Amino acid sequence: MIPEPPPRQTLSYLRNLFEAHGIQPKSKLGQNFLIDLNLLDILVQTAELTPRDLVLEIGSGTGSLTARLADQAGRVLGVELDPSFVELLREEVGHRENVRILHADVLKNKNEIDPRVLTALDELRRESGCEGVKLVANLPYAVAVPVIGNFLISSLPFERMVVTVQWEIAERLLAGPGSKEYGALAVLVQSVTEVSLIRKLPAAVFWPRPQVASAIVMIQPDAEKRARVGDVPRFRRFLRDLYTHRRKNLRGALVGLPNGRQDRTEVDRKLMQLGIDSTVRAEMLDGEQHLRLCEMFG
Ligand code: SAM
Numbered sequence: 001m002i003p004e005p006p007p008r009q010t011l012s013y014l015r016n017l018f019e020a021h022g023i024q025p026k027s028k029l030g031q032n033f034l035i036d037l038n039l040l041d042i043l044v045q046t047a048e049l050t051p052r053d054l055v056l057e058i059g060s061g062t063g064s065l066t067a068r069l070a071d072q073a074g075r076v077l078g079v080e081l082d083p084s085f086v087e088l089l090r091e092e093v094g095h096r097e098n099v100r101i102l103h104a105d106v107l108k109n110k111n112e113i114d115p116r117v118l119t120a121l122d123e124l125r126r127e128s129g130c131e132g133v134k135l136v137a138n139l140p141y142a143v144a145v146p147v148i149g150n151f152l153i154s155s156l157p158f159e160r161m162v163v164t165v166q167w168e169i170a171e172r173l174l175a176g177p178g179s180k181e182y183g184a185l186a187v188l189v190q191s192v193t194e195v196s197l198i199r200k201l202p203a204a205v206f207w208p209r210p211q212v213a214s215a216i217v218m219i220q221p222d223a224e225k226r227a228r229v230g231d232v233p234r235f236r237r238f239l240r241d242l243y244t245h246r247r248k249n250l251r252g253a254l255v256g257l258p259n260g261r262q263d264r265t266e267v268d269r270k271l272m273q274l275g276i277d278s279t280v281r282a283e284m285l286d287g288e289q290h291l292r293l294c295e296m297f298g
Helices: 011-021 037-047 064-072 083-093 115-128 141-153 167-174 184-192 223-229 232-242 250-255 264-274 287-297
Strands: 053-058 075-080 099-103 107-109 132-138 158-166 193-201 214-221
Touching: 011 083, 037 064, 037 132, 037 158, 037 193, 037 214, 053 064, 053 115, 064 075, 064 083, 064 132, 075 083, 075 115, 083 099, 099 115, 107 141, 141 158, 141 167, 141 184, 141 214, 141 232, 158 167, 167 184, 167 193, 167 214, 184 193, 184 223, 184 232, 184 287, 223 232, 232 287, 250 264, 264 287
Parallel strands: 053 075, 053 132, 075 099, 132 158
Antiparallel strands: 158 214, 193 214
16 A cells, blocks of 8 residues: 655644644643754755665654655654654554554653663564664754763664754754863764754744754764774763863863762873873863773773
């Protein structure tokens, strides 16, 4: 059976759909829907999907993006937390043979993906023979950062992430040393991937209209970079600890690390060995310097 073409997710389409189902969008779940059809297409095109891809979509909402993904990918796993949308999704895309909808919170907690999501991805990969996994989603803003971080440290063979995030998060992903947005997130992500800005999105392309702009970003894992980092979860923990007190200089931040306190002279001696000035702040250092710090202090 040939599935129907994806619905045209316009403002009037959404209003009618929600009225018919008695649904009110909930802002605390980040329910802002893309109503610019070109942008939905850009998300899908940027993912460069093939029938050998398994796509993970987090927050499938009304299923408009899900249907577009299913047209091009081998399999799609749509994860949705809100039961009203799960019901809607089963009506809208449930008949597509290559789509599975999972009613779950994608996160078990801030540091862990819900194991049901990982199990479903494993099952779908095995039964379909799909090789790579791609995350393509208009991410709910409250979970965007932990979702990206937790999937990056997972052992899943991610080939690409194409996601919409709030503009402020895009800035934190793309920032370079010395800027105020640069911190643990930029260092971690840029140390294991290539991040690129695909498009800045004005608030008006979503309904209901959010307070802030957003962006489509693409994150491509880089095997060589990852091999250089080695133990990625350890590096992530170290970066979190290092940036807990952003305003301290490097010596202060390292002396106060929670994993066993080190005295100042010891810290200064090790920093001198690395050729790093102990009075600068961590946010002035590049990725390689952070890695060397982690090897010494992590
Ligand atoms: N994919 C749709 C689109 O592009 O128009 C909707 C995206 S909307 C920004 C985010 C969706 O994520 C909502 O449907 C919301 O209910 C869902 N959501 C929010 N928090 C979630 C979580 N922790 N786990 C899974 N889904 C979540």
